[in-house]
Amino acid sequence: MNQLAMSQSEYAHPLDKYLRQPYVNLFCPGCGESQVVFALLRAIDELALDRDKVVIVCGVGCHNIIRTIVDFDVASVLHGRALPFATGLKLTRPELTVIAFTGDGDGGTIGGNHLIHTARRDTDITHILLNNFVYANTGGQLAATTPLGSKTTTSVNGNVERPLDLCALVATAGASYVARWNTHPTKRLVNSIKEGIRNPGYSYIETLCACPTLYAKHNGIDSAGEMMKQLEEASVTKAAAEKMSKEELKNKFVLGNFVQRQPSELAEAV
Amino acid sequence: MNANCVAEPGAYLLSGNEAVVEGAIMAGCRFYAGYPITPSTGVVERMSRRMSDAGGTYLQMEDEMGSMAALMGASWGGAKAMTATSGLGFSLMQEHIGFAVIAETPLVIVDVMRCGPASGVVAEPMQGDVMQANWGHNGSIGVIALSPASVQECFDLTIESFNLAEKYRTPVILLSDARLANLREKVTIPSIDSVETTPRKVAQKGEKNFFLAADGVAPMPLLGEGHRVIVACSSHDEHGNIRMNAQNHRMLVDRLTNKLALAARESTKIETGFMDDAAVAVLSYGISARGVESAVKRARDEGLKVGYVRLISIWPFNEAEVKRALGGAKDVIVVELNKGQIANEVRRALGAEKQTHLVYDIGQLVPPDVIYDKIRQVIR
Amino acid sequence: MQGVLKFREERCKGCEICIDFCPTQALKRAAESSDGVFLPVLEEEKCNYCGLCDLLCPDLAMTVIKFKKAKAARLAV
Numbered sequence: 001m002n003q004l005a006m007s008q009s010e011y012a013h014p015l016d017k018y019l020r021q022p023y024v025n026l027f028c029p030g031c032g033e034s035q036v037v038f039a040l041l042r043a044i045d046e047l048a049l050d051r052d053k054v055v056i057v058c059g060v061g062c063h064n065i066i067r068t069i070v071d072f073d074v075a076s077v078l079h080g081r082a083l084p085f086a087t088g089l090k091l092t093r094p095e096l097t098v099i100a101f102t103g104d105g106d107g108g109t110i111g112g113n114h115l116i117h118t119a120r121r122d123t124d125i126t127h128i129l130l131n132n133f134v135y136a137n138t139g140g141q142l143a144a145t146t147p148l149g150s151k152t153t154t155s156v157n158g159n160v161e162r163p164l165d166l167c168a169l170v171a172t173a174g175a176s177y178v179a180r181w182n183t184h185p186t187k188r189l190v191n192s193i194k195e196g197i198r199n200p201g202y203s204y205i206e207t208l209c210a211c212p213t214l215y216a217k218h219n220g221i222d223s224a225g226e227m228m229k230q231l232e233e234a235s236v237t238k239a240a241a242e243k244m245s246k247e248e249l250k251n252k253f254v255l256g257n258f259v260q261r262q263p264s265e266l267a268e269a270v
Numbered sequence: 271m272n273a274n275c276v277a278e279p280g281a282y283l284l285s286g287n288e289a290v291v292e293g294a295i296m297a298g299c300r301f302y303a304g305y306p307i308t309p310s311t312g313v314v315e316r317m318s319r320r321m322s323d324a325g326g327t328y329l330q331m332e333d334e335m336g337s338m339a340a341l342m343g344a345s346w347g348g349a350k351a352m353t354a355t356s357g358l359g360f361s362l363m364q365e366h367i368g369f370a371v372i373a374e375t376p377l378v379i380v381d382v383m384r385c386g387p388a389s390g391v392v393a394e395p396m397q398g399d400v401m402q403a404n405w406g407h408n409g410s411i412g413v414i415a416l417s418p419a420s421v422q423e424c425f426d427l428t429i430e431s432f433n434l435a436e437k438y439r440t441p442v443i444l445l446s447d448a449r450l451a452n453l454r455e456k457v458t459i460p461s462i463d464s465v466e467t468t469p470r471k472v473a474q475k476g477e478k479n480f481f482l483a484a485d486g487v488a489p490m491p492l493l494g495e496g497h498r499v500i501v502a503c504s505s506h507d508e509h510g511n512i513r514m515n516a517q518n519h520r521m522l523v524d525r526l527t528n529k530l531a532l533a534a535r536e537s538t539k540i541e542t543g544f545m546d547d548a549a550v551a552v553l554s555y556g557i558s559a560r561g562v563e564s565a566v567k568r569a570r571d572e573g574l575k576v577g578y579v580r581l582i583s584i585w586p587f588n589e590a591e592v593k594r595a596l597g598g599a600k601d602v603i604v605v606e607l608n609k610g611q612i613a614n615e616v617r618r619a620l621g622a623e624k625q626t627h628l629v630y631d632i633g634q635l636v637p638p639d640v641i642y643d644k645i646r647q648v649i650r
Numbered sequence: 651m652q653g654v655l656k657f658r659e660e661r662c663k664g665c666e667i668c669i670d671f672c673p674t675q676a677l678k679r680a681a682e683s684s685d686g687v688f689l690p691v692l693e694e695e696k697c698n699y700c701g702l703c704d705l706l707c708p709d710l711a712m713t714v715i716k717f718k719k720a721k722a723a724r725l726a727v
Contacts, residue, residue, distance in 0.1 A: 073497065076500060
């Protein structure tokens, strides 16, 4: 076997310019959330956004590791409160690109009330919600998105509660852009984030993230790659899902772009 | 309305809640996010109309936590931001008050106090949130809190609240109450040219000391200005870098409490009357103070050496200034609508120097007669 | 040379996503660990510089640049 090609130093990664120095990545090895951080940076890079006019608002959870990775303005706010903070900021400074970056617990459970009303107001915020099916930062407890039967530290015999479909929730509440993707293929996710940023209303993009340290270990999954593959196997496209029965859809993830329309007039008014 | 959308100078008949709104507009408040709760509803309703006149943003949020988060976002975007609530809502806001404290964020929160705990009595006054205001957020660092005793002060002290919030980059609580909320009195609104409003000191590009300064207050690195700042509810160093060690956090706590001590030294407001030769002092604040002056005057007319001290600044509680105001009095009668929240502070500050007595009621004002009777009882 | 793959060893946490997903199996797990981490090892001739490892790496440890045909031709021995 050959050595790895150690190239000339000019082949620094194109995203390196967006990293805080010194670059330290505190995510676990193989964490899907870390993949989404870089997908976001790719989207920002491809849109050639003015970095000084981008503000990332994150909450509390593994996802907020983003605050020490990216060299942008970051508001690292209280658990569950990224969306109303983002709302106050956006309405005061409409010229800014405001990106809310939350976990599923932060954004969809303790932050659930704000999720509903931000979608209702359709305020121009791009919300990337990282769904790793557990409360990872606190050690892997049950979450509102944990699949039926999954094991967590607070459901050792398998979860008996139904998980919440957050895409359906925000779509009903009034979001003008709603999508769900895996982290692979990356380009599909990056394109969706770009669409979400371009949409002048509330854009909700849910990403299914492997949690190799906690969710995977509790559910007999050996590696990050294995969890990514299992997520892929359990995922169906929107079109395919329409032809499937409720029974067939049990424990499946429906991927796709569920809503993409002109934001309501309310979005302008508020 | 003039071009600034502030009220024209003149005399008005306003309620306490209405005066708060006019004070806020005069001070430059252009962002309000709130949740209706009795007896603060008058603020929310008037603000929704006046904020629209002023070209600012009025948002009715889904709950108090959302309101405070929106205020934080607006303030970090550069706006002077305010909300109003009552006891229970104030409890829900404590987490964000802590966030505003640790991230050094100018904000004004009006607490129109009613009987508690919990739902208590919806529309009757109690000065029950005095302790909560300062200690209610976890970590209990402290805030600045002011207490208006008239509708005029509801106007004036709202402006002062915004000024102190900017000067010290900290949340300021205005402790109003259910009585003042709907009491109508004459308010003189001055010309905006004669009103001193403190502008925000913002960080310039390239500055890195976002949370520390030689004079104790750092210029604020607004979001969206290219500072690449981390505005966090977590512990941090003076540049905003996240730090999770004891040594750094101790320095942060020291910085924050030093800043409040500075505010106490520079900005404490206390009003006194007849204290030069007073053997007995009646100490009060807010709506409770309304019964005190006439009780003291009646006692004076009878030749009794009694005076009054009215706290306008509640927090930080300035022991030195309070002692100075109390002068040579041997007895202090504290009048408040709670079981001694300020009386205990006074007692602690005075030690054995003076005797502290409490006259209180809950849900209704202490009448001047009751205060007068206590004066006679104590002065014997 | 069809392209370049730069691997930043200091960023790698050994998650093996790149190894699991490489479509040509050009990346394999090192036989011995390096500071407790099993780094990926590249078989250069199998690599088509598709860039999937770059896109999927959670630590930005892989930079992959696929040369345009003209440059590749110029660099060809």
